[in-house]
Amino acid sequence: MKKCVITVIGNDAVGIIAKVCTYLAEARINILDISQTIVGGLFNMMMIVDISKSSEEFAEINENLEKLGQDIGVTVKCQRAEIFDMMHRI
Numbered sequence: 001m002k003k004c005v006i007t008v009i010g011n012d013a014v015g016i017i018a019k020v021c022t023y024l025a026e027a028r029i030n031i032l033d034i035s036q037t038i039v040g041g042l043f044n045m046m047m048i049v050d051i052s053k054s055s056e057e058f059a060e061i062n063e064n065l066e067k068l069g070q071d072i073g074v075t076v077k078c079q080r081a082e083i084f085d086m087m088h089r090i
Contacts, residue, residue: 002052003032003081006065008045010074012038017045019072020065027061028054043074048081 008020017036024031029049036045051061062078069076 001050004049004051005079005081005084006047006049007077008043008069008074010043012041012043013073016043016072016074019068020076023064023068024049027056
C-alpha cells in the first residue's frame with residue numbers, strides 16, 4: 001500500500017468534494033479515510049488515500065491535484081504518508 005495525505009483548503013463552494021473525488025476515482029486512487037469541516041466559510045478537507053493501484057505516478061498525481069485546486073479555487077496538496085511516519089519517529 002502506498003499511502004498519501006491529501007489536504008484541500010479554501011473558501012467553501014459547491015462541488016469541491018465531488019470534483020476532487022471524481023479525479024481520484026478516475027485515477028484509481030482509493031480513499032481510506034476522509035475528514036472535512038467548514039468553519040466561517042472556509043473549507044478544510046484531509047484525506048488518507050492509497051495510490052498503489054493508480055495509473056499515475058506520485059509526481060503526476062501531485063501535479064494534477066494542484067492544477068485541479070487552481071481550477072476550483074482551493075489549495076490542494078498531496079504528500080507521501082512516509083513523511084509523517086518519519087517525523088513521529090524522531
